[in-house]
Amino acid sequence: xxxxxxxxxxxxxxxxxxxxxxxxxxxxxxxxxxxxxxxxxxxxxxxxxxxxxxxxxxxxxxxxxxxxxxxxxxxxxxxxxxxxxxxxxxxxxxxxxxxxxxxxxxxxxxxxxxxxxxxxxxxxxxxxxxxxxxxxxxxxxxxxxxxxxxxxxxxxxxxxxxxxxxxxxxxxxxxxxxxxxxxxxxxxxxxxxxxxxxxxxxxxxxxxxxxxxxxxxxxxxxxxxxxxxxxxxxxxxxxxxxxxxxxxxxxxxxxxxxxxxxxxxxxxxxxxxxxxxxxxxxxxxx
Amino acid sequence: xxxxxxxxxxxxxxxxxxxxxxxxxxxxxxxxxxxxxxxxxxxxxxxxxxxxxxxxxxxxxxxxxxxxxxxxxxxxxxxxxxxxxxxxxxxxxxxxxxxxxxxxxxxxxxxxxxxxxxxxxxxxxxxxxxxxxxxxxxxxxxxxxxxxxxxxxxxxxxxxxxxxxxxxxxxxxxxxxxxxxxxxxxxxxxxxxxxxxxxxxxxxxxxxxxxxxxxxxxxxxxxxxxxxxxxxxxxxxxxxxxxxxxxxxxxxxxxxxxxxxxxxxxxxxxxxxxxxxxxxxxxxxxxxxxxxxxxxxxxxxxxxxxxxxxxxxxxxxxxxxxxxxxxxxxxxxxxxxxxxxxxxxxxxxxxxxxxxxxxxxxxxxxxxxxxxxxxxxxxxxxxxxxxxxxxxxxxxxxxxxxxxxxx
Numbered sequence: 001x002x003x004x005x006x007x008x009x010x011x012x013x014x015x016x017x018x019x020x021x022x023x024x025x026x027x028x029x030x031x032x033x034x035x036x037x038x039x040x041x042x043x044x045x046x047x048x049x050x051x052x053x054x055x056x057x058x059x060x061x062x063x064x065x066x067x068x069x070x071x072x073x074x075x076x077x078x079x080x081x082x083x084x085x086x087x088x089x090x091x092x093x094x095x096x097x098x099x100x101x102x103x104x105x106x107x108x109x110x111x112x113x114x115x116x117x118x119x120x121x122x123x124x125x126x127x128x129x130x131x132x133x134x135x136x137x138x139x140x141x142x143x144x145x146x147x148x149x150x151x152x153x154x155x156x157x158x159x160x161x162x163x164x165x166x167x168x169x170x171x172x173x174x175x176x177x178x179x180x181x182x183x184x185x186x187x188x189x190x191x192x193x194x195x196x197x198x199x200x201x202x203x204x205x206x207x208x209x210x211x212x213x214x215x216x217x218x219x220x221x222x223x224x225x226x227x228x229x230x231x232x233x234x235x236x237x238x239x240x241x242x243x244x245x246x247x248x249x250x251x252x253x254x255x256x257x258x259x260x261x262x263x264x265x266x267x268x269x270x271x272x273x274x275x276x277x278x279x280x281x282x283x284x285x286x
Numbered sequence: 287x288x289x290x291x292x293x294x295x296x297x298x299x300x301x302x303x304x305x306x307x308x309x310x311x312x313x314x315x316x317x318x319x320x321x322x323x324x325x326x327x328x329x330x331x332x333x334x335x336x337x338x339x340x341x342x343x344x345x346x347x348x349x350x351x352x353x354x355x356x357x358x359x360x361x362x363x364x365x366x367x368x369x370x371x372x373x374x375x376x377x378x379x380x381x382x383x384x385x386x387x388x389x390x391x392x393x394x395x396x397x398x399x400x401x402x403x404x405x406x407x408x409x410x411x412x413x414x415x416x417x418x419x420x421x422x423x424x425x426x427x428x429x430x431x432x433x434x435x436x437x438x439x440x441x442x443x444x445x446x447x448x449x450x451x452x453x454x455x456x457x458x459x460x461x462x463x464x465x466x467x468x469x470x471x472x473x474x475x476x477x478x479x480x481x482x483x484x485x486x487x488x489x490x491x492x493x494x495x496x497x498x499x500x501x502x503x504x505x506x507x508x509x510x511x512x513x514x515x516x517x518x519x520x521x522x523x524x525x526x527x528x529x530x531x532x533x534x535x536x537x538x539x540x541x542x543x544x545x546x547x548x549x550x551x552x553x554x555x556x557x558x559x560x561x562x563x564x565x566x567x568x569x570x571x572x573x574x575x576x577x578x579x580x581x582x583x584x585x586x587x588x589x590x591x592x593x594x595x596x597x598x599x600x601x602x603x604x605x606x607x608x609x610x611x612x613x614x615x616x617x618x619x620x621x622x623x624x625x626x627x628x629x630x631x632x633x634x635x636x637x638x639x640x641x642x643x644x645x646x647x648x649x650x651x652x653x654x655x656x657x658x659x660x661x662x663x664x665x666x667x668x669x670x671x672x673x674x675x676x677x678x679x680x681x682x683x684x685x686x687x688x689x690x691x692x693x
Contacts, residue, residue, distance in 0.1 A: 003508060003512060006508045006511075007504075007505055007508050010502070010504035010505055010508060011505075013502075013504070014502045014504070017502075109333070109334075113337075113338075114333075114334065114335055114336075114337045114338055115338060115556035115559075115560070116525040116527075116528045116529070116556060116557070116560050117560055118528065118529075118532060118560040118561060120562070121536075128536070128537065128538045130538075135511075135537050135538035136537070137536040137537060139536075140504075209501075209502070209533075210501045210502070210529065211525065211528065211529055211532070211560065213335070213525035214334065214335055215335065216525070219499060219501065250502075250505075251502075251504070251505040252505075254496075254505045254506065255505050255508075255509060258494070258495055259495070261497060262497055
């Protein structure tokens with residue numbers, strides 16, 4: 001039983017990391033129809049930037065805030081310079097953003113080198129909790145809390161705020177929203193930056209657990225894609241549920257069927273797509 | 287449309303800048319001695335994930351020839367370094383280019399296992415040039431896949447894992463859990479460790495296979511906790527290794543289990559920097575230790591630190607000794623003909639290295655050398671590795687001992 005509980009908590013922590021990776025990607029694609037394959041690069045760059053700040057003596061929280069700001073500004077530049085030119089053409093978006101992944105990856109290799117780097121756990125969470133014979137690092141519990149908090153914030157933003165309403169309307173009928181006097185371009189830039197900021201936030205949060213190293217952006221991208229595909233594009237709800245499923249399948253798969261640990265998740269993905277091609281919470285396009 | 291074209295041009299410009307910047311430098315002619323220069327070629331991982339290994343080897347080679355006036359005997363030395371980024375295909379291209387275009391007399395390469403196998407196959411087929419395998423640790427390179435043309439200067443999986451198996455059973459604990467990366471080298475290590483550990487009275491309670499690229503080890507850690515073991519043997523190379531070490535500490539395992547590493551992760555300077563005190567009390571085996579007390583090592587560490595402002599690691603010593611073997615064998619053969627060099631190596635070459643005495647064993651094309659058990663300690667706020675035990679003259683058996691495969 002203890003073993004089961006310990007792994008459930010582990011699974012939950014992993015699921016929340018996956019959620020933070022995937023939520024931004026899902027929102028950007030779902031709302032703007034932009035296939036941003038450089039999403040993983042934003043995620044890992046944020047970790048690197050926060051690492052640099054924390055090495056220069058700043059505490060974890062300040063480094064996190066600054067890294068999120070830096071990546072948001074960076075995303076704004078990328079959006080204005082490149083992404084805005086390829087609106088409407090998914091092939092171009094894929095080619096462009098894959099190119100970005102390579103360039104940003106080499107840039108990171110050049111600046112931060114090829115070694116594994118890790119952000120130190122913030123001092124107030126640098127301890128383990130013992131209960132019922134299990135040990136659990138406090139920082140992971142904090143990550144679980146942040147994941148749930150962010151799911152709540154996203155729900156609130158989408159369902160209860162005026163901006164959320166405009167964004168939802170823009171997805172359904174961009175011309176109409178534009179005709180009503182809203183600046184669609186600004187909305188789109190805003191959503192893109194918000195998605196990148198989410199990735200950056202996740203990147204810094206995962207820094208003390210996953211660390212950063214070259215080519216990790218692909219790992220993040222593949223994980224995010226799986227979550228987004230299972231959950232359905234454009235739905236934070238889908239991303240949240242899918243993260244939980246993938247997290248638990250991964251953790252328990254590794255224990256009970258270790259040789260199939262990797263295949264398991266893909267089998268699950270295929271199964272879900274066979275039953276529901278749009279993903280669990282994906283909307284059917286008219 | 288015009289705008290787009292300009293953008294494409296701009297991108298192409300940036301990309302071409304990158305390519306030029308990354309392009310490898312040509313030969314570094316050096317020395318002012320008499321006669322035709324001796325050409326030494328190297329294909330190493332100088333960019334990408336394994337760059338820290340290739341860079342170390344390169345630095346070691348350069349340091350050796352700097353100390354020796356860039357000469358072998360009285361002939362100047364010309365060094366060619368090519369980057370293979372840890373890709374066997376690129377390494378083979380470099381091999382062709384170095385042996386056919388540059389016509390090098392001696393080649394060094396094999397930053398990772400798959401490359402050393404690829405180079406061995408090519409060398410055995412072409413018989414063009416002798417090769418020093420700088421890192422690749424696959425056991426069969428000393429047995430079934432052995433080639434007269436390829437000599438190893440690093441270590442073997444069996445030497446590392448086997449010695450640790452013996453040492454763990456005798457000095458650390460009789461009950462162990464093994465966690466290894468789920469690929470060829472991981473299986474080889476787990477097998478070699480388990481067999482030797484059991485032979486000396488140890489008991490392996492469980493073997494966990496973690497796929498390469500595992501980022502979250504919590505489920506494996508929970509499984510380790512299920513066992514009443516004394517120690518955990520890990521072989522998890524690459525970026526996964528430091529992650530595991532960090533999580534091992536984070537989940538409080540460090541308090542109850544001794545951590546023993548067969549993959550040179552714990553004592554890598556980059557790991558210590560990334561995970562800090564998580565390496566304290568961990569054991570690792572190495573064929574080199576920076577604190578070894580001998581004159582050669584003192585000079586080696588001094589010279590290296592003066593030149594690069596850091597302390598040398600296993601890869602630097604491999605590069606340094608690679609250069610030493612090249613220099614010694616060419617001088618002893620009195621020729622740069624491939625046949626003469628091979629004959630010299632086959633007659634047995636031994637020399638003193640900063641890592642201790644080395645004998646290149648012609649039965650296995652593998653160095654007979656000391657292995658050192660190191661332990662992480664915190665000393666005056668700094669984390670260092672201390673020598674706890676030495677295994678002298680560890681050698682490869684001439685034939686595959688045929689251990690039962692670990693599952």
